[in-house]
Amino acid sequence: MKSxxxxxxxxxxxxxLATFIGRVTPHNMATAAEPMQSRRMGDYLTLSGEVExxxxxxxxxxxxxxxxxxxxxxDDSRNTIDVMPVxxxxxxxxxxxxxxx
Numbered sequence: 001m002k003s004x005x006x007x008x009x010x011x012x013x014x015x016x017l018a019t020f021i022g023r024v025t026p027h028n029m030a031t032a033a034e035p036m037q038s039r040r041m042g043d044y045l046t047l048s049g050e051v052e053x054x055x056x057x058x059x060x061x062x063x064x065x066x067x068x069x070x071x072x073x074x075d076d077s078r079n080t081i082d083v084m085p086v087x088x089x090x091x092x093x094x095x096x097x098x099x100x101x
Contacts, residue, residue: 042068043063044061045061051073058072067090069087069089070084071083
């Protein structure tokens, strides 16, 4: 009985050690020829609002770390959440202002 318990604890410790080593060592991942744009972890700001002519309210999600804006709306009639494509605010604010007449 004692030797079975001892071997079970040895095996458990070996598994825990392997898990720990797997977590600590860096992963050897292949990278593409063109590296992906790395993003920071986001700081999010959510705002509720309404769209004129829309079925209900909208929740705007602003990622202040990466300058991204998205929105979601719940459609009661279809029981679905409609998601707006994300807008890169850096591109929007880098465009020149239209000329006034």
